[in-house]
Each structure stands twice: as C-alpha cells, then as structure tokens.
Amino acid sequence: MTLDYEFLAPPRIVFGWGRRRELGALAQTLGRRAFAVLGSCTLQQNGTWDQLAALLQQAGVEPIVAASISREPEVTDVDQLVAQLRERQACSSDFLLALGGGAAIDLAKAAAAVVTNRHGSSVRDFLEGVGKGLQVSEPPLPMLAMPTTGGTGTEATKNAVISLDDPPVKKSIRSPLMVPRVVLVDPELSVSVPPATTAWTGMDALTQLIESYICRFARPIPQALAIHGLQLALPMVREAVRDGTSRPAREAMAHAALLSGLALANSGLGFAHGVAAALGVFAKVPHGLACALMLPVALAVNRVVAEKPLADLARATLPVAALNDAGAADAFVDHLGTLCKDLNVPTRLSEVGVRPEQLDDLVRGSRGNSMNGNPRQLDDAELKEILEARL
Ligand SMILES: [Zn+2]
Known part of the structure; x- marks a missing residue:
C-alpha cells in the first residue's frame, strides 16, 4: 500500500442516542424548506416523522414530504422527485432531508444532484457506464442524512446507487460534491428495525x-x-x-x-x-x-x-x-x-x-x-x- 490518497467525509457528523432532537438547529444551518425523503413506513406510523416535522417547524424550517420509498430506487423514482423539486422551485436556500435506510438516502442524494445539474434530462445521463457519461459539475442541493437502519453507510459516501431496467443493472451517480452536508445518526431510530x-x-x-x-x-x-x-x-x-x-x-x-x-x-x-x-x-x-x-x-x-x-x-x-x-x-x-x-x-x-x-x-x-x-x-x-x- 502506498501513502498516496485523498480522504473525503461529510463536513458535519452528529452521532448520539436521542440526538435527533437537535434536528431543528442543524436544519436551520441548511435552508428554509426541508424536502423530506422517507424510507420506512414504520417511522411514519409510529409518529417519529411527526415529531421530527414539529422540530423543523419550531426552528422555522418548513417540512415538505417529497417522496417515500420502500424498495431500492430506480431511474423513474429519481426523475419524478427531480420534477417535483423543480415544480416547487427548490433552490440553494432549500435542502433535502433523507430519513431511512440506503434507499431513501440514495434517492435523495441522486435527486439533489440532478436537480441542479440541468445539462442532463434524467439521472440516467449521469450513471456510470450506461448513460451519456455526464458529470455532476454544479453543487447539488444541500442534504441532511438521517440513517435509520444501521447498515449501508451511504450517509457518508459520494455516490448513489440507482437501478435501471434497460439494461438491467445497478449503477452509480458519483461526485465528491454529493457527500451529504450534515449527517445526523441517532441509533435510537433503529430500535424499530x-x-x-x-x-x-x-x-x-x-x-x-x-x-x-x-x-x-x-x-x-x-x-x-x-x-x-x-x-x-x-x-x-x-x-x-x-x-x-x-x-x-x-x-x-x-x-x-x-x-x-x-x-x-x-x-x-x-x-x-x-x-x-x-x-x-x-x-x-x-x-x-x-x-x-x-x-x-x-x-x-x-x-x-x-x-x-x-x-x-x-x-x-x-x-x-x-x-x-x-x-x-x-x-x-x-x-x-x-x-x-x-x-x-x-x-x-x-x-x-x-x-x-x-x-x-x-x-x-x-x-x-x-x-x-x-x-x-x-x-x-x-x-x-x-x-x-x-x-
Ligand atoms: Zn453494501
């Protein structure tokens, strides 16, 4: 192994049991509207999302549920979310909030990047090895990732894995710009998994x-x-x-x-x-x-x-x-x-x-x-x- 490397990590990682209660203060640093991508029905049914939405509102941040996903994300999921973000004129004073496992976080990461990179018409254009080979050159919308399943670690990475039908493959959209701005890991959120x-x-x-x-x-x-x-x-x-x-x-x-x-x-x-x-x-x-x-x-x-x-x-x-x-x-x-x-x-x-x-x-x-x-x-x-x- 040679000593020759780069190291990329989210600029702010907040880790701790119960620290989801700090969401409001963290969200304030990112924008005024939080477009939420939710991954687990349980977190909506057991009231977790409602509590988090209340914390956002108390901090003067408007919570907007933009998508829910319970399987691994596909091209159409990303494109639909991007269309919705554009319709609502999401801009750099807004941010994506992903709450869930790898699927929710990857969907949010991909959409946050595609929405600001208007030289592509679909996430497919940015996927490695299958699309037009377009690069993410504009900074994505800011992103706050809250992982809940204790598994994928995608909250800390620079890529999002997206499934395609034709050809049937899973490929990544990848850029150092895609690392989430804030990662909030509250292990207590995983007790219902x-x-x-x-x-x-x-x-x-x-x-x-x-x-x-x-x-x-x-x-x-x-x-x-x-x-x-x-x-x-x-x-x-x-x-x-x-x-x-x-x-x-x-x-x-x-x-x-x-x-x-x-x-x-x-x-x-x-x-x-x-x-x-x-x-x-x-x-x-x-x-x-x-x-x-x-x-x-x-x-x-x-x-x-x-x-x-x-x-x-x-x-x-x-x-x-x-x-x-x-x-x-x-x-x-x-x-x-x-x-x-x-x-x-x-x-x-x-x-x-x-x-x-x-x-x-x-x-x-x-x-x-x-x-x-x-x-x-x-x-x-x-x-x-x-x-x-x-x-
Ligand atoms: Zn893995």
Missing part, C-alpha cells in the same frame, strides 16, 4: 468494512476505520438482532455502518458487492441479504491473495495471538462463516431464487466499480464457476 433487516443491514456493514480493508485500493485512513468498525460490530451484531432495543448493540451497529461508509467511499469494495449488485437486479435480492450471502464466498475466493490483511483483521478482532498468518486468516474466515449461519443467512443462490440459466447475466452484472476493487482478479469463466458451485 425488525430482526431480519437488522441482520442483513448489519452484514452489509461488516462486508463493507472487510472488503474496504482488503480492497486493491485500500488506504490507511479507511483501513483504520474498518478495524475500529469491525471491533464494534462483530461482538454486537447477534445482540442487535436478538434484542432490537439494546442500546449498546444499536449504537455499535450504527457507528460501524457510518465507519463502513467512510471507509468504502475512500477506498473501494470487492467481490461480494460486485455480485450483490447483480443479485439485486436479476433476483431482486435485497442488498444486505445479497452481501451476507456472498461474504463467505468472497472470503474463500480472496483467501489465497489476501492472507496478510485477513490475518490483520483476525488479530484486531479475535483471540488469535498464538497463530501465524495462515492460521489467523483461516480463523477470521471461519468466524464470519459461523456468524452468517447463526444469523440464518442462506448459503446457496437457489435459496434466493437464482436459476441456472441466469448465471451468465449474473457474471455480466457483477462487473463494475466494486468488482474492480477485489484483491483477486477473476475472468468471466472463473466467476461463473464460483457462482455455479454455490447454486
């Missing part, structure tokens, strides 16, 4: 921490953050699933997710995220579940070329001081395999609905930014063979 979602989003965060650490583009600050995140999340993920109201578990997972976002945005990812994108498109597998399913495979695939970094991770998180690199790396791979089993993560692609005739599509759909960061380079035939063995 159900156990299965907690398990999957938790595994997404763990996968992001591990893949960014062993990535071909690994860098020193992301690696330090990844180790810290794994030390927090590995001992706590089972507890967060078992008892959703556990404050230490929810705090650990929310913090690990934030660190995973900071890490991946400044290094990269790998095999599990590459294949997870394809599983999302062709088998509609939720992102966190797809990552959880692919993490043990990614570790097995990369074990031969990433023994040292995997041993480093083992030494930082497990009692393996007596073992050499090979033994420590094996212990880390085994530990993650056991964790996936304990969390009832499926082990076979057929369990999430993948059919043999989809393998070529999966191989094609796995290529992109994430797979480019994988430590072991795989050609299409190797990748197909690996996936076929897991059918």
